Amino acid sequence: MKVLQLLSSKYTIRSGRFFEILYQTPLVGEFVVRSISRVMGKILFYSPWLSFYRSDTMSGIRKQLVELTSSIGIPISVIQEGEKELQFLVHQCPYRYIRSDQQGVCDAIMDVDRSLFKLCGAELIIQESMVHGAPDCKILLRKL
Numbered sequence: 150m151k152v153l154q155l156l157s158s159k160y161t162i163r164s165g166r167f168f169e170i171l172y173q174t175p176l177v178g179e180f181v182v183r184s185i186s187r188v189m190g191k192i193l194f195y196s197p198w199l200s201f202y203r204s205d206t207m208s209g210i211r212k213q214l215v216e217l218t219s220s221i222g223i224p225i226s227v228i229q230e231g232e233k234e235l236q237f238l239v240h241q242c243p244y245r246y247i248r249s250d251q252q253g254v255c256d257a258i259m260d261v262d263r264s265l266f267k268l269c270g271a272e273l274i275i276q277e278s279m280v281h282g283a284p285d286c287k288i289l290l291r292k293l
Contacts, residue, residue, distance in 0.1 A: 161221070165244025165258070172254040182257040190264025204270045207235050207292055213269055214290065232292075235271075239286040242279055252280045266290060 168185075172178045194201045204210045211230065214237070218225045223243050229236040246255040259275060266273045271290040277283040 161243040162245055165242075165246060168244070168258050169246075169251065169254045172257060179253060179257055182254060183260050186258050186260035187264045190261045191268065193261070193265050194268040201265065201269060203268065207232055207271075207290070210266070210269050210271045210290055210292070211235055214266075228287075234292070235290040236276075237288055237290075239288060242286065247279045249280055249282070252278075255280045267293070 168182050172182045174181065193199060200216070201213055202209075204213065207230065211227065214225075214235070215227075217223075218239075221243065224240040225237050226240065227235065227237045242255075244255070244258060246258075255278060256275070259273070263273045270293050272293055274289040274291065275286065276289055277285070277287040279286055
């Protein structure tokens with residue numbers, strides 16, 4: 150998981166600033182950030198150095214979620230788990246997006262996770278977020 154260590158807090162904070170500036174580019178900013186994010190999710194999934202895979206079960210998807218978040222230091226808590234859904238809280242944004250003016254870039258950069266977990270076999274839905282004033286981000290993974 151050395152590749153994931155590159156996504157440590159220092160890297161993600163810097164890339165968060167970069168994407169925030171890029172997002173503000175008139176006419177194309179959001180499109181470019183979303184495009185890069187989707188490609189990043191696919192690179193993570195298909196990387197030969199990582200162990201992501203398509204799973205037929207929520208327990209398999211949970212295992213990948215926990216491995217990913219723990220390896221890059223993102224604190225989470227699973228709050229509900231079933232056969233078809235997994236709901237969890239993210240206690241700290243790795244990009245440090247917490248202000249309401251960061252809502253757009255936050256949603257765009259989450260395409261990394263949407264893309265990655267879609268390939269793993271789940272739909273990622275953001276139910277609450279820190280940029281909207283919530284104390285934590287509440288996220289739902291729903292089995293495809």
